[in-house]
Amino acid sequence: MKTPFDTRNEFIARHIGPRDADTRAMLETLGYASLDALTDSVVPGSIRGSSVLPAGEGLGEAEALAMLRGIADRNSVLRSFIGQGYYNTHTPAPILRNLLENPAWYTAYTPYQPEISQGRLEALLNFQTLVSDLTGMEIANASLLDEGTAVAEAMTFCKRLSKNKAANAFFVSNHCHPQTIDVVRTRAEPLGIEVVVGDEGDLADVSKFFGAVFQYPATNGDVVDLRALVEKFHAVNALVAVSADLLALTLLTPPGEFGADLAIGSAQRFGVPLGFGGPHAAYFATKDAFKRDMPGRVVGISIDRHGQPAYRLAMQTREQHIRREKATSNICTAQVLLANIASMYAVYHGPEGLQAIAERTHALTAILAAGLAQLGVKAEQAAFFDTLSFATGDRTATLHAKAREAGINLREIDATHLGVSLDETATRADVEALWSVFADGKQVPDFDALSSTDATLPKALRRTSKFLQHAVFNRYRSETELMRYLRKLADYDLALDRTMIPLGSCTMKLNAASEMIPVTWPEFGALHPFAPVAQSQGYAQMTRELEAMLCEATGYDAVSLQPNAGSQGEYAGLLAIRAYHASRGEGHRDVCLIPSSAHGTNPATANMAGMRVVVTACDARGNVDLGDLRAKAAQHADKLAAIMITYPSTHGVFEEGVREICDIVHSHGGQVYIDGANMNAMVGLCAPGQFGGDVSHLNLHKTFCIPHGGGGPGVGPIGVKSHLAPFLPGHRTGGLARNEGAVSAAPYGSASILPITWMYIRMMGGDGLRRASQMAILNANYIARRLETHYPVLYAGHEGLVAHECILDLRPLKDGSGLGVEDVAKRLIDFGFHAPTMSFPVAGTLMIEPTESESKEELDRFCDAMIAIRDEIRAVEAGTLDREDNPLRNAPHTAHEVVGEWTHPYSREMAVYPLKSLVAGKYWPPVARVDNVYGDRNLVCACPPMEAYAE
Template identity: 80%
Template sequence: MTTPLTTANEFIARHIGPRAADEQAMLATLGYDDLDALTASVIPDTIKGTSVLDLPAGQGEAEALAAIKAIAAQNQLFKTFIGQGYYNCHTPTPILRNLLENPAWYTAYTPYQPEISQGRLEALLNFQTLISDLTGLPIANASLLDEATAAAEAMTFCKRLSKNKASQRFFASSHCHPQTLDVLRTRAEPLGIEVVVADEAGLTDVSEFFGALLQYPASNGDIFDYRALVERFHAANALVAVAADLLALTLLTPPGEFGADVAIGSAQRFGVPLGFGGPHAAYFSTRDAFKRDMPGRLVGVSIDRHGKTALRLAMQTREQHIRREKATSNICTAQVLLANIASMYAVYHGPAGLAQIAQRTHRLTAILAQGLIAMGVKVEQAHFFDTLTLATGNATADLHAKARAAGLNLREVDAQRLGLSLDETSRQADVEQLWALFGSDLPDFTALAASTSDRLPAALLRQSAILAHEVFNRYHSETELMRYLRKLADKDLALDRTMIPLGSCTMKLNAASEMIPITWPEFGSLHPFAPAEQSKGYQLLTSELETMLCKATGYDAVSLQPNAGSQGEYAGLLAIRAYHQSRGDERRDICLIPSSAHGTNPATAHMAGMRVVVTACDERGNVDIEDLRAKAVEHRDRLAAIMITYPSTHGVFEEGIREICAIVHDNGGQVYIDGANMNAMVGLCAPGKFGGDVSHLNLHKTFCIPHGGGGPGVGPIGVKSHLAPFLPGHGALERKEGAVCAAPFGSASILPITWMYIRMMGGEGLKRASQLAILNANYISRRLEEHYPVLYTGSNGLVAHECILDLRPLKDSSGISVDDVAKRLIDFGFHAPTMSFPVAGTLMIEPTESESKAELDRFCDAMIRIREEIRAVESGSLDKDDNPLKNAPHTAAELVGEWTHAYSREQAVYPLASLIESKYWPPVGRVDNVFGDRNLVCACPSIEAYQD
């Protein structure tokens, strides 16, 4: 035997779950000899051969890590004082190790099944409490995408709720961050809203506005007293949103106390690295009266079936699936992992610690300002928190050059002024180094520190207490915080414990080698508005990733800016809209959407200024082509686009996809193909080659960025060449118009994950991943079809990468609902599949390629045993009301209490013998959602409430 001298690439086999023998066994179950034969039967003939996956062979983990390390080294890490909504901060190492780098936290899914999500829900409730306390407003959501997107959501929120219904004008202060104003303009234009940007100091008539956005402190550093202005807006029936800095709010009067209706902003500086712009959790808080109109997710307090306090997502969660084009927002992904970091940052530091960080930052800024004044530099602010604007005149350019030569970045305000922002990481040496830019005769720091007064306005000093709840006043030692994070993680199910078979959500392996680079300072410590010559590593990374994604999709150009799938959808429709307008087709505003579509699709179309026309689906779940044709012809003069998911939302490769695309094109429209199910297509077929004009890609699905408990996500769009000029622009890019999020490359710091995945898998590995995803789904479908009807299949009786089990007949025969089956799976240690989407009363299962045959069989065994229990209910041997399904999940506390059920304790908690070795115990019983919505509490309850 000859020993190979080259290192084998073992990553592909590490990523893919089934071993070779398992693969053959599953193929035999399905009646196929090999993967190619299986996928040839799944992929329609009309789109075979459209794949253009021209990527080199995959690299091994060590080799790929070395390659990305070399890319990272091309980024230059200057000390940055740019500010503008992004600040250096310290991520406490216990949070870094036990949360950000912990798969129990980063592989978890959105907490739609609350019983197995109590840990991450508690962390999010802490976040909401933090935001509510600091902003002085009683209701806060569980995070939005970034500050600029949150501001755009606040604008449309004000439009819905303002009593000034006639107005289409929204006032935005010129003191807002520039990137926020850019996103406001993008969001406003399709909706017919006029954004008026001006200095509020010169605002005489406010009656023409339905709402306003103010910045506190202002982007240039000033702290303005907005109380009188807010009263004027309210007198004119307008609502007021305030973009506020959370660290400053530990010292300043909160927006809710000076009359603001909404507060928005970023939680980035609470322990989240700069990351070249993201991901960072934004926040949104408002008045209690407006809670049912608030965008995004909301964690609420309820009770379980035993009367024990339990948490769950409340009210409008995923409300776009119900309201569709009437939805108030298309936001589906949040920034949960980052919100959890921010919440734990507050838990670790506590109210005194946060105030101390803020006071120290402000004191250093005040000393810096006083020294600059002593050196003859004009400081424009009389009152400030951490940011100064300096009138530097003709010396401005030279000062920037001098700063960069010293390894410092200052904010480029304009040709005559520059800005400086200090932060948690600033030190005396930084202040002295900044002074040195302006002269050699430096002030005496110690003397100035003794004589300099604070520069916060006395009338706006905070009087109200913050973070009085026990959770913010207990876990201040590393030991306590470590145990608290472990306690929360132990309450939950994530991918580190079990398969999460969610259809449409693609919960696949997030490999450790993919995750390692995101915490490197070369990626994590770069400011998004640093000079371009300092971000050459990111430029290379994003350029290579765009090329990789083009080769995977068949598109000609890619934008990585959208920082969620919802934002990718939106950017894609904006590109189509701009394309039509460039050709003089302003009237094209009809968007065809199949009735099976994901709810974000119609919500997005509405946000893009389009009118939704729903097309029918046939009994197999496919688009009804004749209905589509009739509606395309009917609206041919106004047809803008179709939004279609492929493979379909029903988990099938529709054979008529080319014909669908041709119908839309023939009638003047563009084809948007939702990339949610791209995991079935990579290497097998390419949407850009079988008729798509634009697709968004969920990098947090197909391309391995972790879900993080509900986010971060990344939703870049790929387009054909004719749409490339209309990709999102940004003030920091060559094209300035059309920004859809705050940073030019969105959630840039997690893009290395996808780069690593594609680099390690290579072309053949990516194709194999798609094939195994299809194999695994069909194996589950075949094993379960005699127990549960599989609702939709293709012409050869096969599904794509997911299958839908129809439980509706069981409801009729036994009274057992899809909810009962989902909750019973918890007793088996599984997260439920996707419930009642896209068809009510069904379960949509997507196993992904990462799951082994053993795990697939464990899931199938659980589902088969559950079906046996349902048969026992049908036959009467289990009571129709008191049975393991109706009472699931069962807690340990229930087990040791008085047992009143007709079935045994063993059947309740050990329905399979394999569970005895490894049992997950849910911390609460079935949560009462109705009680929670009727008694809505969205912040940490008082200690008395817990005692009660």
């Protein structure tokens, strides 16, 4: 029994929105006496109680932070000169405070609703412009997951578009970063692509290649002219990708100017902390002719209903929910928060500032090399930017030991070579400390005497073209100006700090401040991913504990934290299944059964994993059609590899036959992959690893509280049963058991945001996690009950109940009013709400997921808005409101429209204050409804040139 002197854990009550009295009232509305009675009716008896999550109360916020602080202190943050694609950087304080640590930015959702996303869309357009300008390419996307996976995407891009159709080999320079080579090999193997790793200087005949990738500058620091190589590959109709350092490109000729077909790489060193490997924003840039095959998202400029410019995500027909197994990529997220940091870093410094940082970094490297040469240690590079390598023979181990004694990490190339990379944080004292490491008793060189050392970049490779000439990169120099710019953009958007975001399948729940605090601790944020294992013991402890927690939450036996997005988790899960079959001599099993209702990433992922997709039907209630499943499992029994199902289903119900589904597939030799997108309804109530799943990915940015960040970061770890554990992703560093099969560039993917989930689970405890699932189910059913007389609930399970989300059917409204799902979604903006998920998984519907974090007051506010909108639709049906000129058809309404000439037959008040409660706190959308078709037909996806502003 607790005494008054015990520390009280208030976090569960802070995380869960409804108070006890609210919970009782909602249960009464539904006709249940308790939460347990409700969830017993929702969760099928066949899987109820399968959870192995231990009971118990969590820690208080202060107690959990103190415990995590002790773990963080086990990490040793030395001065890192390792490089290899990861660099120390200064995150400008106004960007740290006003963007990275600001919930207006980190709690936003993917900008699929452009009218309420203009701020983050503008920031992403800045990112695309930054990348296009620095790479010399015509078009860039709004970021990818990391450099390694971006190069893997480049490989499949080259395969699709190369005119050398007979070729099946991809050349990878051995001067690319080692982790990049590993990820490319992983991606190529299931697709049957031959990866040839070698020295480009030894290449004679290149006719067997459909494409190639080179590092620029090379991983060992060399800066070489790639023009002749590009021409050589082009002569055989192969495409050339260049993985380029963006900071170096302020000084070096960009890839687009020497003929490369695409440029990829990382924007990490533009203000994004090391974070033990992530999250970081990768980039992908190419020629305009290839834009429809480019992976990832693209921000474009369109116009709104009044003809005013408006930003939006362009070319959505490339995405997985449309193309499914024919999609060009399975990546459905980006690294928006990190891309926005990088874009604002460029806005803050401008072209002159970036160039000055690059010149200073290069100058210090040249001075370092000159001083080391005086000490008899000559760099292997004649031309370099910021990285040097040395043949140090049998002194190598001694030099590493001496460096660590001085608080320095050097790059471990091999037993006889080491490397040094400088960055924007390097100082004169760092150069002198490095000289001391190598001096071996000799006099350390005189820095001042060497300060005029000439730059080493070849004149023929020096950049002559201008970049970042756009107004946004040449205005915000003072902190005051940047702070106001960031505030202006945030004010354009609707994020979780303003309102409930009721997106079905996306679980926009509280990202508590106490969970976010450790992300920027230097012990987590300033550690290099390839630092010696002895220096990352805090990370090792935290990841071990987090893996164990996730095993308890899911009922699986082992977890890998490496996948840095849900799409990567799906991919890693299917690779594990593929490798398991191969280990049993059944590598021919390649059929993947996927229900017609599945997320679009599922078939895209199966295709990437070298599997053939066979679609199974769903019945009228949205459940997997067991008869069709049995027939297709039997038909493909000899080649059945797996089934991919989402549970609870994509339709928002707990299917009664889930154990039977698993049994059918297992009986025909297949494995069961359960998509964990809807895990928020299961934690503590039932466990996929206990009711038949062999592997699941988890969206830590959904169920486990990592914020969505405007469309990334995400983390998608996989849980597996013991027989699949030997086939989890490996890495050449980080102490992982296997060193093959890497699916992300860093050993633990987006490691620096894992403390968020650690904090959440520790503070909730088993009791809190179970209650969160129950409250998510209660909130969803309360909304469904309040709205069912106004909008039919399309799918329901036992006793007419839904799981954690409900689908409202708006299709019947079309005949009577001419209004559809988009009209309701846009009208919700006038009420201050983000729209639910539109037309997924069924066209013409809205899928609503309130999460456990929303209070009854907020649920009622949303329901009141939806009911008021239904009344407006009834008025259209009755002829009281005009069928064409009505508040829904014209939504959302801007302040500019309201104060201008008013020509509509309904009042201004009805347009913008449809409920009296809005008067005291109105969100004003910055643009009216955006014209999607115009934006795709007139694609513009970079900032206008300076002349446009002058005009």
